Amino acid sequence: MEWSIDGDDDRLGGKVYRQAFRSTGAPALIADPNFVIRDVNDSGLEFLGYRPGELVGRSAAEISGEDDIYADIVDHLSRGETWSGRFVARTSEGDKVYGRGSAAPILVDGDVEGVVAIFVDTTKQQQYENASEVLNRLLRHDLRNELNVMYGHIQRAQSAASKEEATESLQKAQKLVLEIVRKSERARDLRDLLERSYAATNRPVRLDIVLNNAMVEVMREFSDATFRFEVFPEVVVSADDLLSTAVEAVLENAVTHNDADDPVVTVDVDVREDEVVLSVSDNGPGVPEPQRDLIFGREEYDQLHHGTGISLFFADSVFDSYGGDIWVEDNDPRGATFKIRLERV
Known part of the structure; x- marks a missing residue:
């Protein structure tokens, strides 16, 4: 049987069927009975x-x-049954994307001649749920410890024998209050990111302008630290309004977790063909x-290891939403x- 979407058979081919498949907004694919992919619509390719x-010509596997989900889909379709549920796919870059969908056998005279699958992208919803879970965990851990x-x-301070001792304790308490306020602001920013993630679209942003503004803010806030940087190259990246806040979070982290007597933070920008790599180096404990x-x-945290709080989690979530990444290396x-890493426009 000629079952290809580009064939002339009225059961699966023809201009109407081909156009319907191409114009479907949801990711969709067609495979043969051996689950070899024969066609993918534009939404599926983008997804x-x-x-x-x-x-x-490649296997749907x-x-x-996730192997277990794929095995369940194959099992249903091989028996001529429709499958529906949650699925996980892997992109050309090796990243996981999430969705819900349905896959149905194409039956001709009782025989399975192919399969068609249509999915709904729920990657942003999955990211929202993951981020919400981690955010709750971070807030519970950080706020409880700092309040204690x-x-x-x-x-x-109440039981101090001298005014100097009381003043020192109250100053430390004051710093913790400011840290809690900063984290609550990060939580608000992250909430805004999550709430608008469904409709958010990235746009061209001048990284050098963002960095200049961020440097002004952190140098004003951390006047005791030394910031080293040269003129930033004019380069445009894919981002949104949260880029400045995320960069500031990384810069703040380089100071607040720095145990050196004279904290030094060095900022560099490496412009490459398709991406930009921003480096923030410190002389702290590593x-x-x-x-x-x-x-x-x-x-997850355990009793011996704790993260540095919500700021880096916020930054990681923002850069990930741009298709970028953040990681840490040793400084020399x-x-x-x-x-x-950010994508160049």
């Missing part, structure tokens, strides 16, 4: 990050993000290898270097 024709420490300083995912909230001779 998975492939160019036209790249997936044709290659785009599956602040309460201890206030108690010590980040041990086992904790490099913990500090971004990507893994001491400290950490945070690398931020």
Whole structure:
């Protein structure tokens, strides 16, 4: 049987069927009985990050993000049954995307001659749920600890034998109050990011202008720290209004978690063909290898390891929404270097 969407058979081919398949807004694909992909519509190509024709002739298993779900889909379709539910796919870059959908066998005279699958992209919803869960965990952990420490300083101030001791404890409590306020502002920014994530679209943003404004803010706030940077190159990246806040969060982290007597933060920009890598280096204690995912909230805490709070989690979420990334490396001779990759427009 000729079942290809580009064939002339009225059951599956023809201009009407072909146009209906192409114009469908939801990602869709057609495969043969052996689950070899025969066609993917434009939405499906965009969803998975492939160019036209790249997936044709390849097994549908290659785009599956979870073996158990794929096996369940194959099992249903092989028996001539329709499958529906949650699925995980893998893009051309190897990233996981999430969705819900339905896959149905194409039956001709009782025989399975192919399969058609249509999906709804729920990646943003999955990111929202993941971010909400981590945000709640971070807030519970950070606020509880800092409020307990602040309460201890206030108690010590009340029972201090001298005015100097009381003043020192109250100053520490004051710093903790300011830190809690900063984290609450980050939580608000992250809430705004999550709430608008469904309809958010990135746009061209001048990175050098964002960096100049961010440097002014952090130098005003952390006047005791030294910031080293040269004239930033004029370059445009894919981002939105939250880029400045996310960059400030990384710069603030380089100072607030710096144990050096004279904190120094160095900022560099490496412009490449398709991307820009922003480096923020400090002379602090550095980040041990086992904790490099913990500090971004990507893994659960335990009793011995704790992240640095909501700021880095917020920054990680923002850069991820731009199709970028953030990671940490060792700085030479001491400290950490945070690398931020952004896509050039």
